[in-house]
Amino acid sequence: MKRNIIVLIALLLAALFAYGSFFTVNEGTSVILTQWGKPVRNLEAAGLYAKWPWQKVNAFDKRINCFEAQTLQLLLKDKNPIVATCYVAWKLHDPKLFFQSLNNVDNARLKLGDMVNSQLGIIVSDYEIDKIINTVPEQVKLGEIYSRLQAESDTRARQKYGIEITEVGMKKILYPALVSNAVYQRMKAERTKEAVKYIAEGEEEATRIRANTDREVKEVLATAYKEAEEIRGEGDRQALKIYADAYSKDPEFFKFTKSLQVYSEIMDKNTTLVLSTDSELFEYLNSRKLVR
Amino acid sequence: MNTKIRTSLIAISITLGLTLLKFLFYFLSGSIAVLSEAWHSFSDITTSVLVLFALWRSASLARRPPQPAAEGGRADGPARPLGFWRFMGRLFGEQIESTSSLLIGVFLTFISVSLILNAWSTKIVLIQRPLLTGILFLILSAGSYFLFRFLSDVGRAENSAALISDGLHSKGDMACSSLAGLSLILYHFGINIDRWVSLAIALLILSFGVEILFNVFAHLYGKRRDFRMRYRFLEILGIGFEKETYLRLFRWIDRKYSVDILRSTLVRYARLSLRYSGYALAGAALLALLYDMRFQLEMDEQAVVERFGKPRTTEPLGPGLHFKLPRPIDRVRVVQTGRIQELFLGNVSQEEERPLIWGNEHGEEVHFLSGDNNFLNPYITLHYRIRNLYAYFYNIENPTVLMENISYKILQDLFTAKPFYDIAITYRREMESAVATALQQRLDALDTGIEVVAVNVKDIHPPVMISDSFENVIASYQKKEETINLALEYRNTEIPASRGEAYTNVSDARAYVQEEVLKSQAAVAGFRAKWSAYRSHKPVIRQVLYFTSIVTALGEREKILVDPRTGELDLYLTSGAAAPLPGPGGTEE
Numbered sequence: 001m002k003r004n005i006i007v008l009i010a011l012l013l014a015a016l017f018a019y020g021s022f023f024t025v026n027e028g029t030s031v032i033l034t035q036w037g038k039p040v041r042n043l044e045a046a047g048l049y050a051k052w053p054w055q056k057v058n059a060f061d062k063r064i065n066c067f068e069a070q071t072l073q074l075l076l077k078d079k080n081p082i083v084a085t086c087y088v089a090w091k092l093h094d095p096k097l098f099f100q101s102l103n104n105v106d107n108a109r110l111k112l113g114d115m116v117n118s119q120l121g122i123i124v125s126d127y128e129i130d131k132i133i134n135t136v137p138e139q140v141k142l143g144e145i146y147s148r149l150q151a152e153s154d155t156r157a158r159q160k161y162g163i164e165i166t167e168v169g170m171k172k173i174l175y176p177a178l179v180s181n182a183v184y185q186r187m188k189a190e191r192t193k194e195a196v197k198y199i200a201e202g203e204e205e206a207t208r209i210r211a212n213t214d215r216e217v218k219e220v221l222a223t224a225y226k227e228a229e230e231i232r233g234e235g236d237r238q239a240l241k242i243y244a245d246a247y248s249k250d251p252e253f254f255k256f257t258k259s260l261q262v263y264s265e266i267m268d269k270n271t272t273l274v275l276s277t278d279s280e281l282f283e284y285l286n287s288r289k290l291v292r
Numbered sequence: 293m294n295t296k297i298r299t300s301l302i303a304i305s306i307t308l309g310l311t312l313l314k315f316l317f318y319f320l321s322g323s324i325a326v327l328s329e330a331w332h333s334f335s336d337i338t339t340s341v342l343v344l345f346a347l348w349r350s351a352s353l354a355r356r357p358p359q360p361a362a363e364g365g366r367a368d369g370p371a372r373p374l375g376f377w378r379f380m381g382r383l384f385g386e387q388i389e390s391t392s393s394l395l396i397g398v399f400l401t402f403i404s405v406s407l408i409l410n411a412w413s414t415k416i417v418l419i420q421r422p423l424l425t426g427i428l429f430l431i432l433s434a435g436s437y438f439l440f441r442f443l444s445d446v447g448r449a450e451n452s453a454a455l456i457s458d459g460l461h462s463k464g465d466m467a468c469s470s471l472a473g474l475s476l477i478l479y480h481f482g483i484n485i486d487r488w489v490s491l492a493i494a495l496l497i498l499s500f501g502v503e504i505l506f507n508v509f510a511h512l513y514g515k516r517r518d519f520r521m522r523y524r525f526l527e528i529l530g531i532g533f534e535k536e537t538y539l540r541l542f543r544w545i546d547r548k549y550s551v552d553i554l555r556s557t558l559v560r561y562a563r564l565s566l567r568y569s570g571y572a573l574a575g576a577a578l579l580a581l582l583y584d585m586r587f588q589l590e591m592d593e594q595a596v597v598e599r600f601g602k603p604r605t606t607e608p609l610g611p612g613l614h615f616k617l618p619r620p621i622d623r624v625r626v627v628q629t630g631r632i633q634e635l636f637l638g639n640v641s642q643e644e645e646r647p648l649i650w651g652n653e654h655g656e657e658v659h660f661l662s663g664d665n666n667f668l669n670p671y672i673t674l675h676y677r678i679r680n681l682y683a684y685f686y687n688i689e690n691p692t693v694l695m696e697n698i699s700y701k702i703l704q705d706l707f708t709a710k711p712f713y714d715i716a717i718t719y720r721r722e723m724e725s726a727v728a729t730a731l732q733q734r735l736d737a738l739d740t741g742i743e744v745v746a747v748n749v750k751d752i753h754p755p756v757m758i759s760d761s762f763e764n765v766i767a768s769y770q771k772k773e774e775t776i777n778l779a780l781e782y783r784n785t786e787i788p789a790s791r792g793e794a795y796t797n798v799s800d801a802r803a804y805v806q807e808e809v810l811k812s813q814a815a816v817a818g819f820r821a822k823w824s825a826y827r828s829h830k831p832v833i834r835q836v837l838y839f840t841s842i843v844t845a846l847g848e849r850e851k852i853l854v855d856p857r858t859g860e861l862d863l864y865l866t867s868g869a870a871a872p873l874p875g876p877g878g879t880e881e
Contacts, residue, residue, distance in 0.1 A: 024620075026601030028686040046602035063687055064738060066694035087697035089738070135663035137709040166738060171700035173708065174659055180667070184758050187666050191761035195768035202772030206779035213783040217790035224794025228801030235805025239812035246816035253823055256834065260841035272850040277862045281842060282853065 020053030030095045032058045042095060058099060064091045064166055065105060069113035073176055074121050080129040083174045088116050089167035090157065097162030111161060116153050116168060123148050132173065142170075294351055296455060299446040300344040303458060306439050307336040310432060310465075321425040321476065322418065325489035328407045329429075329472045332497055335403045336461055345392060347454060393457050394508040400461075400501030407494035411487055419486060422479040429473030436466035457504055457521060464500050468493045499525040584618050592630030594681050598623045608681040625685060629678045632745055635692065637699050638670035650759035659755065660704060666712040670752045672727075674699060675745040683741025691740050695731070702730045716752045724749055 025031045025043045033041040034056045043049060044062075051057070069086040076082060090112060092098055102108045123145055124132075131141040150168045157163040175183055247254040267273070275282065314330035440462035447455030475489040503525045510523060523531075531537050542553045553559060565572070589595055594608040597616050604622075608629075616622040638658045657669045676695070678684045688694055706726060710719055728747045735742050754762050826833045853862040 024601040027598065027603055029601075046598075046600070048600035061689050063689040064694065064740075065689040066697055068697065087701070089694055089697070133661055133663055133665060133708045135709065135711045140663075140705075140709045142705050142708065167694075167698065167734070169698070169701035170704060171697050172658070173661055173704055175661070183665060183667060184755065187754065188758045188761045191758070191765050195761075195764045198765065198768035198772040199775075202775035205772075206775045209776065209779035209783050213779075213786045217786050220787070220790040220794045221797070224797040228797040231798065231801035232804050235801075235808045238805070239808040242809065242812040242816050246819055250823055250826075253826055254819065257819065257822060257837060260837060260845070263845040264841060267845055267849055269848055272852065273846060274852045274854055276856045277853045278856040 017053055021050055022048060023051060023057045024048050025059070028061065028063045029059045030062045030092055032060070032095055032099050034058060039096060039099070060092055060095055060098060061105065062092050064089050065108075066090075066167075067109045067113070068171065069117055071172070072117055072121075074124050076124055076127060076129050076132070078128040081176050081179060082124070082129070082132070083172075083176055084120065084124075084170050085172040086113075086116055086120055087167075087169060087171050088112050088153075088165060090163050090165050092162065093158050093164035094162030099162075101161050102163075108161065108163065112153075112157060112163065112165075115156060116149065116165075119149055119152050119156075120170075123152070146170075294347075294450075295446065296347045296450050296452050297344060297351065299443065299450075299455060300340060300347055300458070303439060303443055303462075304337060304340040304344065306435065307333060307340055307462075310435055311337060313428075313432060314469075317425045317428060321420050321422060323422070323425070323472070323476060323479075323486050323490075324411055325472045325475050325486045325493065326425065326429070328411065328490040328493040329468050331403055331407060332465060332468055332493060335400055335497070336458075336465060340458055347452070390453070390508050390511050392454055393504050396457065396461075397501050397504035397508060400497050401505065404494045404496075404498035404501055407497065408491060411490040411494060419476065419479050422476040426473045426476030426480065429469050429476060433466045433469030433473060436462050436469055440466055453521065460521065461500060464496055468496060503528060581618050585615055586613065587616065587624050587626075588613050589626065590628075592628045593626050594629040595624050595626040596681055596685060598625065603682065603686075606682075627678055627681055627684065629681060632675050632677050635674040635676065635696060635699070637672040637674055637696070637703065639672075650753045650756070650763065653756055657756075658700075660707045662707050662712040662715055663709050664711040667755050668707065668712055668715060668752055669755060670703065670707075671750045672699075672703070673748045673750060674731075675748070676742050677745055678741060679743040680739075680741030683739050685741075687739050687741065691742060694738070694740065695735065695742060698734045699727070699731055702727055702734075712754070720749050720752070723747075 023031070025046050027046040029046075031041075031043040031049075032039050033043065033051055035052070035054065040055065041051075066087060066089040069088060071083060071085040073081055073083050090108070098108070102111060127141055127145065130139060132145075134140050146169050150165055153168055154165040157165050174180065311330060311333035314326060314333050318326040318330050440459050443455050443459030443462055447453070447459055471489050471493060475485050478485060503521070503523070506528045507521045507523055539554075546552045546554075587595070589609060589611045591611050594610060595614070596608055597604045597614075599617070599622050601623075614624075616624060638660070639655045657671075659667050659669060662668050674695075684691055706723060707715055715723070724747045728744050731747070732744045735744065753759060822833075822837070826837075851865045853865070854860070855862040
């Protein structure tokens with residue numbers, strides 16, 4: 001019984017020893033093996049490895065790690081404030097240095113965030129707002145800012161933390177709250193200005209159309225009037241010619257018949273005639289003449 | 293009235309006062325711990341009343357004369373009542389104090405369970421005047437302590453279990469009051485343990501309830517005649533974990549009902565299965581192992597098998613049945629490479645039902661700045677899929693986060709170089725392809741293994757708070773169009789009308805010409821006819837024409853005939869008849 005217990009304990013110890021003597025390095029990770037705190041091996045290739053049970057496995061992710069840095073307010077060269085949020089993509093460059101200086105990913109994010117933000121503050125202070133926000137794409141220098149930021153951060157990160165910065169950029173560029181409110185007000189005023197302009201333009205165009213219409217109407221009517229008068233004149237000419245041709249054969253008879261016609265036409269019912277009884281018409285009206 | 297009853301009455305009055313105060317404090321503070329404590333005190337009144345009732349009953353029983361043994365039914369023989377009835381007899385007979393304790397136990401258990409449920413379900417409440425109520429509660433706990441000492445001393449002196457158990461209750465009450473007061477004071481300093489104190493008080497009440505119930509049952513089924521609280525709560529918990537407890541229970545059941553649980557078929561099978569449990573476990577483990585060694589990939593899935601962390605193959609495994617070595621040797625990592633996945637940019641709302649109207653918040657929106665210094669909120673969905681499994685797994689730690697950040701940067705860069713209206717209107721189509729191309733280039737440069745399938749710009753709108761001013765512009769544009777259209781309507785009415793009028797004028801002129809010519813021809817024809825007759829009989833025709841015309845000319849008109857020699861009026865003729873001369877002095881001849 002006692003022997004059995006000893007065997008059991010021995011087996012247990014052997015299992016523990018075996019468990020402590022093997023470890024795996026996963027693809028995409030880097031392992032630093034430390035013995036009593038001192039690095040003894042650096043393993044990059046994935047697979048199964050053996051070690052002494054008292055050696056400690058320190059695994060680090062070799063893959064690109066991306067995080068968003070703390071949002072911060074910065075002043076540009078022209079004293080304009082902006083609120084920028086950076087992101088940083090980084091990966092392990094020197095595992096040993098990383099292990100010594102930062103030790104873990106959370107710590108790395110904090111330190112890198114601080115460093116990149118500080119670099120960003122320095123770099124953007126060389127640029128005015130119109131080098132960042134501008135409708136003329138050639139004047140926007142964001143690409144230059146990112147290149148400088150990456151180059152400077154990468155150099156520092158490699159030297160100090162054993163980290164390579166693969167990508168860095170601003171994912172958000174905004175204005176501080178007070179400026180934002182002013183921007184809102186300005187946007188609103190601009191819209192109002194535009195709205196008023198549209199209405200005025202509409203009125204202007206409408207007035208123009210109405211005036212043109214009136215002019216064209218008058219033109220059409222006047223042209224027609226001219227044409228009608230010409231036609232009428234021609235008609236009159238033709239009629240007069242017909243009259244002239246006919247009446248010129250006996251002007252005296254024409255005068256006589258026309259006079260008779262005119263008499264009846266010019267005297268209407270309201271006309272009162274004062275006639276001399278001595279006239280030829282009333283020659284027989286006088287009783288003395290009748291008797292004679 | 294004996295000492296026990298008097299003591300009980302005093303206890304009831306004190307507890308009543310305390311309870312009322314505690315409910316008042318609950319309404320003042322709103323703390324659920326105070327509510328628990330107030331209910332606890334309320335339970336104290338009920339229990340104290342029960343104790344009083346029991347004491348009255350036992351006092352009246354003590355006054356009765358002793359009865360003969362044969363009538364009491366307690367002697368050996370057929371007259372002795374069986375089981376349940378004997379139990380009930382003991383319950384309401386000589387053991388009235390333990391009965392009241394039983395009721396107290398039941399009541400406490402009920403109250404405590406209700407309070408636990410209340411503490412569990414109550415949402416966070418804001419406590420008013422925590423410091424004041426906290427201090428008052430600490431003072432109240434001193435009252436409870438006084439009650440505990442009073443009841444315990446009298447209970448021991450009078451040998452009354454009911455008074456002792458009631459005293460225990462007051463002790464609990466004191467602890468609870470102190471705890472509640474403390475939690476209120478802590479709340480004042482920003483530490484909120486209200487719910488937990490409420491739960492603790494409720495659990496404490498529960499422990500008292502269980503303790504009393506257990507002791508009552510132990511007394512009723514035990515051999516000792518006097519009722520005392522022999523078992524503490526922790527001892528009771530310990531009894532539950534002892535093997536001997538269950539063996540005694542089984543033996544008791546065997547004695548009582550002749551059921552030998554230990555030799556029953558159920559227990560035999562249980563022992564048998566325990567003997568073979570090793571094999572059963574080994575079999576189950578083997579099955580689990582075999583199950584773990586197989587895996588199936590669906591149509592849209594691909595996988596990598598890692599052996600000790602290293603990929604076994606350079607090509608990913610496709611759909612079908614596959615095998616691997618059990619863990620921890622091999623590990624499978626599966627990804628749906630076929631399926632198109634979605635990433636929201638600028639807006640994290642996924643409510644597809646919600647209409648994307650400018651005046652509504654679309655969800656959690658992200659502001660961007662345009663090149664002309666305007667704020668805008670885009671709502672863009674990015675469709676992507678995993679093209680290279682190895683790159684996706686082993687190159688990037690958090691591919692989605694990286695892709696999202698790069699996309700935001702690309703969008704920001706595009707927006708800051710374009711005016712708002714270009715972004716919102718004319719640039720949209722171009723923007724989709726520009727973002728997709730730029731993103732794919734960056735993702736490829738970083739070897740992420742991700743393929744951008746499409747960038748969909750669902751909406752780009754100004755911030756909600758000023759969206760109405762943008763809508764005003766559009767409304768004004770519509771107004772402009774309307775005004776112009778009204779003018780055009782005027783034009784379209786007036787010009788054709790004028791053309792019509794012009795045509796009428798010209799047409800009238802032409803008609804006039806025809807009319808004049810015809811009229812002249814007619815006149816000339818008449819003239820010619822008259823002239824041909826005139827030429828042959830000139831004087832007569834001349835007379836005929838003259839007289840015919842003179843009738844027409846003078847016929848129906850007023851005529852005044854004047855004699856030229858005298859100059860006087862000769863005749864005044866109206867139409868048809870002679871009429872008196874107008875004016876004074878006129879004479880008719």
